Amino acid sequence: MGVLSAVSVSEIKARGSIKDADVLKLRRSYYDDGHITAEEADVIFALNDACPVQDPAWADCFVETITDYIVEQAKPEGYLTTDNAAWLIQRISKDGRIESKTEMELLVSVLDRARWTPQSLVSFALEQVKDAVINGEGPLRSGKLLEPGIVAEGDVDLLRRIIYSFGGDGNVAVTQPEAEILFDIDEATADADNHPAWGDLFVKAIANCIMTASGYAPPPREEALARDAWLDRRGDLSLDNVAAGMAGGLTTLFDGYSEQSSEERALARLALQKVEIVTNEAVTLAEASWLAQRIGRDGRLTPN
Numbered sequence: 001m002g003v004l005s006a007v008s009v010s011e012i013k014a015r016g017s018i019k020d021a022d023v024l025k026l027r028r029s030y031y032d033d034g035h036i037t038a039e040e041a042d043v044i045f046a047l048n049d050a051c052p053v054q055d056p057a058w059a060d061c062f063v064e065t066i067t068d069y070i071v072e073q074a075k076p077e078g079y080l081t082t083d084n085a086a087w088l089i090q091r092i093s094k095d096g097r098i099e100s101k102t103e104m105e106l107l108v109s110v111l112d113r114a115r116w117t118p119q120s121l122v123s124f125a126l127e128q129v130k131d132a133v134i135n136g137e138g139p140l141r142s143g144k145l146l147e148p149g150i151v152a153e154g155d156v157d158l159l160r161r162i163i164y165s166f167g168g169d170g171n172v173a174v175t176q177p178e179a180e181i182l183f184d185i186d187e188a189t190a191d192a193d194n195h196p197a198w199g200d201l202f203v204k205a206i207a208n209c210i211m212t213a214s215g216y217a218p219p220p221r222e223e224a225l226a227r228d229a230w231l232d233r234r235g236d237l238s239l240d241n242v243a244a245g246m247a248g249g250l251t252t253l254f255d256g257y258s259e260q261s262s263e264e265r266a267l268a269r270l271a272l273q274k275v276e277i278v279t280n281e282a283v284t285l286a287e288a289s290w291l292a293q294r295i296g297r298d299g300r301l302t303p304n
Contacts, residue, residue, distance in 0.1 A: 018058045035073060079114060080114045082279065088107070117168070160227065178205070187302060199304050
């Protein structure tokens with residue numbers, strides 16, 4: 001093993017700790033070699049699992065090397081297939097839940113770097129945030145004095161980052177599985193004192209679904225779901241000021257959307273088919289009938 005030959009894997013496992021000096025040796029070896037095999041990636045995961053004591057440098061090294069392997073070196077380069085996504089999920093979770101912040105950062109890093117990923121992987125990432133928000137459990141809540149059932153600003157930032165990442169190359173609208181999870185969070189926290197950024201993100205994401213289902217071409221996700229400037233004006237977050245800010249933001253909600261011609265719709269379908277072929281998983285876009293049933297399905301409309 002080229003990269004791991006710089007350290008004694010058995011010694012590190014035996015002492016149960018990864019030191020900054022070990023990380024420095026690994027980094028030097030990696031920069032010299034520039035390549036990680038599947039076997040080496042498995043050993044790096046094994047080291048992470050076997051060492052509860054980890055010096056600060058390890059987290060960045062772990063995230064960087066595994067992201068490089070699965071995105072840039074595992075075939076097809078630059079993309080994730082369903083098999084590669086399943087490999088990653090198996091190694092970073094138990095019973096469907098990620099257990100450390102480092103492994104969550106790895107997941108988001110992979111979504112960030114890959115040009116396209118299977119829809120199942122972004123759903124898995126969003127489910128981690130949903131579980132943290134609704135149940136108040138997992139690494140995203142470790143050390144935070146937050147009661148279950150509240151969407152914090154950090155949750156919104158992470159949700160936005162995950163959703164941005166799945167947009168990848170091209171203007172892929174927010175999909176039905178993504179919207180499902182956002183609806184679940186919205187319903188579960190409708191009466192909570194959520195951060196105002198949550199309403200901003202939710203409304204824009206669902207509007208993105210609705211406009212696309214209505215025959216409009218969506219702008220890039222970074223544009224369609226961009227955080228409005230009023231949210232960055234700290235100070236008075238009273239209900240009146242929040243409502244005024246949201247009202248101002250909604251005036252530009254549909255900027256960037258354009259009605260598609262039949263030719264443009266055909267090209268959009270071809271682009272989606274290319275994503276599905278590369279990732280080996282279908283992309284499920286929200287349909288108008290599903291959205292109509294999903295909004296207010298429990299007999300009431302949430303404020304969002």
